[in-house]
Amino acid sequence: MKKIALLATLITGAILLYSTKDFAPWGDPHSPASVHVSNVYIEKSVEQTHVPNIVTAILGDYRGYDTMFETVVIFSAGMAVIGVLRRPKE
Amino acid sequence: MKHLQEKAQSKPLGESLIVQTAVRMMIPFIQLFGLYVIVHGHYSPGGGFQGGVVLGASFILMALAYDLQKTFGYISERTNAILGSTGALIYTGTAALCAVLGGYFLDYSALAKIIPMNPIDWRSMGIFLVEVGVGLAVMNIMVSLFWDISSGGKMDEGL
Numbered sequence: 001m002k003k004i005a006l007l008a009t010l011i012t013g014a015i016l017l018y019s020t021k022d023f024a025p026w027g028d029p030h031s032p033a034s035v036h037v038s039n040v041y042i043e044k045s046v047e048q049t050h051v052p053n054i055v056t057a058i059l060g061d062y063r064g065y066d067t068m069f070e071t072v073v074i075f076s077a078g079m080a081v082i083g084v085l086r087r088p089k090e
Numbered sequence: 091m092k093h094l095q096e097k098a099q100s101k102p103l104g105e106s107l108i109v110q111t112a113v114r115m116m117i118p119f120i121q122l123f124g125l126y127v128i129v130h131g132h133y134s135p136g137g138g139f140q141g142g143v144v145l146g147a148s149f150i151l152m153a154l155a156y157d158l159q160k161t162f163g164y165i166s167e168r169t170n171a172i173l174g175s176t177g178a179l180i181y182t183g184t185a186a187l188c189a190v191l192g193g194y195f196l197d198y199s200a201l202a203k204i205i206p207m208n209p210i211d212w213r214s215m216g217i218f219l220v221e222v223g224v225g226l227a228v229m230n231i232m233v234s235l236f237w238d239i240s241s242g243g244k245m246d247e248g249l
Contacts, residue, residue: 050214056131060217064196068181070139071224075178078231082171085243 113155120148128225132214138224145225146232158241158248161233167245170230177226184219 024031041058051057059067121144128141153161165173185196193200198216199209207215240248 048210048213049217050210051132051217053132053134055135056137056217056221059137060220061196061198061213064185064220067220067224068185068196071178071181071227074231075174075227078174078234081235081238085238086245087243089244 110155113151117148117152120151121145124148124225124229128221129218131221132218138221139228141221142225142228143232145229146236149229149233150236153236153240153248158237158245161237162245165230165233167234167237170234173226174230174234177223177228177230180223180226181220184216184223188216 024033028034041054041062045054045057045062046052049057049061051061124141124144124147126141127136127144128138131137131141149161149165152164184198184201188197188200189195191200191203198213198219201216202209202212237245237248
């Protein structure tokens with residue numbers, strides 16, 4: 001069983017390594033990730049939100065849903081730990 | 091020398107005068123830095139998550155150097171839970187308020203209907219409100235996670 005697992009891991013790793021050949025070069029301005037919305041953020045974020053830090057503008061405004069549910073996930077994780085571990089004093 | 095070694099072994103680990111004094115002097119600065127990271131997130135790296143973690147780390151440091159009872163003197167369990175819930179509520183409440191006021195969900199420029207201000211400036215202001223909520227939630231959840239896990243839920247002395 002262990003040998004099959006090792007084989008599966010090796011094959012998956014080899015496929016992943018092989019697929020990295022198709023990645024765009026590091027810092028390529030024409031790669032798909034750089035031509036979609038990044039330019040809009042870089043050009044418009046200051047005039048649309050008046051926040052000099054693009055990262056904060058994206059995190060808090062353009063990607064507000066993501067940050068909101070991150071907070072909700074952290075909150076529910078904390079509540080779950082309290083619910084499981086906390087016990088009243090005897 | 092032997093006397094000192096025996097004395098050190100009889101005391102609980104971490105109950106050292108040097109550590110406690112150093113921690114007592116460091117904590118105000120750590121908390122000030124945490125607040126700075128939260129409010130300065132608009133201009134420098136930082137924001138609610140990072141600042142909240144720094145704020146929570148100051149309480150965890152106190153709990154490590156002293157014990158859990160000492161931290162309850164500064165922030166009780168009830169206050170902690172209320173503040174954490176308030177943090178999550180500030181974020182979702184701000185977002186819902188925008189929708190109620192006629193904008194989109196999470197579109198902070200709709201808040202200009204409450205306090206007249208440039209809608210673009212309100213988007214910046216809304217991000218700040220939201221970051222404060224995130225900071226509160228992260229800080230209190232981190233502290234309560236440490237309390238629960240270090241004492242096994244009994245909230246006695248801790249580690």
